[in-house]
Amino acid sequence: MVKKHNWILPVIIFSQFAGTSLWFASNAVLGDLQRQWGLGDASLSQMTSSVQFGFIVGTLLFAFFTIADRYSPRVVYFACSLLGALTNLGLYLIAEGLSSLLIFRFMTGFFLAGVYPVGMKIAAGWYRRELGLALGWLVGALVVGTAFPHLIKSLNRSLPWETVIFTISIISAAGGCLMLLLVPDGPYLVRGTKFNRRALAIIFRSRDLRSASFGYFGHMWELYTVWAFIPLVLDKYAEMTHQPLNVSWWSFSVIAAGCLGCIVGGLVSKRVGSCAVAFSQLLSSGICCLLMPLMFHAPPAVFLSFLIFWGVVVVGDSPQFSALTAQTAPRDLVGSALTIVTSIGFFITIISIQFISFLIGGLDIQLVFLFLVPGPVLGLIYLWPLFRDLQKRHL
Secondary structure, three states, X not given: OOOOOOOHHHHHHHHHHHHHOOOOHHHHXXXXXXXXXXXXXXXXXXXXXXXXXXXXXXXXXXXXXXXXXXOOHHHHHHHHHHHHHHHHHHHHHOOOOHHHHHHHHHHHHHHHOOOHHXXXXXXXXXXXXXXXXXXXXXXXXXXXXXXXXXXXXXHXXXXXXXXXXXXXXXXXXXXXXXXXXXXXXXXXXXXXXXOOOHHHHHHHHOHHHHHHHHHHHHHHHHHHHHHHHHHHHHHHHHHHHOOOOXXXXXXXXXXXXXXXXXXXHHHHHHHHOXXXXXXXXHHXXXXXXXXXXXXXXXXXXXXXXXXXXXXXXXXXXHHHHHHHHHHHOOHHHXXXXXXXXXXXXXXXXXXXXXXXXXXXXXXXXXXXXXXHOHHHHHHHHHHHHHHHHHHHHHO
């Protein structure tokens, strides 16, 4: 029997939260940057896509060179948390316009590849039977971390943007230090095999893996686009209804609500399976896309409650899709399959974010979210065969 110290999981969860707070740090202060640097409306999509692209490149390179296998994952996590904090701080110390902003955001995304996936690997080194629940907590921590910069900004709407950036960098570095000092390598830590490009062909040959992967792709078409444009949605609603809204606070609340979807989804999956949870949450999220135009005409209580619900279901299926990919991939290709599927999924977010940004330039924001509907629809279509087969086996 493996002895686990009581602080292991809480430290991993906090460190994951701290590190991933870098993800949307600049989004929370974009209004300030636009005023100070004269950035246009397109800067939101360009900046968010730069982080995503950096994460894709980092994930592929980390996997190809087996970085987290060559070195202790907690050392990799510490180094990437520190470097991510420094590149985030570069917005304050060095950046002075859109070009430098995009470069620093790309670099931050690159180092996030050593935070999010490596944090999962550290958890897998400590938990075997309880790994599903542990990963639910970790993805929940990622969600709250992503939303956290909006919370800092909401506490004082006149807070200088430099203070927000500096605070997030300190928190990220602290999380990396705690991971290094308090979480030794776990007893279940295994060295993975080298990255295998054959996994790309396997995704399209294996029906079950294809079903799980393309379901995930449909989910990713929607997820980060919703997160990126939530502040804009709240601004538009406040303008239309003449309601005073603390946009930063509600942006935090909507995104952070996804933590509940991840944790509860993980608990429910133990009873009904990951596929059923992923299918139901993706379906619910797709319905939210359809209802969005009507919600702009709803009372504030209904509108905000709707957004909170959407925040819960838009990401609650994410850990379940990861579980499905791992379960349906060939055992010798699990790591490579997860890397490729994740990278494709994040590439899809770039296309989606840029596409919606383009539509907002010429179409009322009330209607643009209808163009997210094809993601959940196609995801559900591809996920259906796996869902149906697993339900039959369950019965």
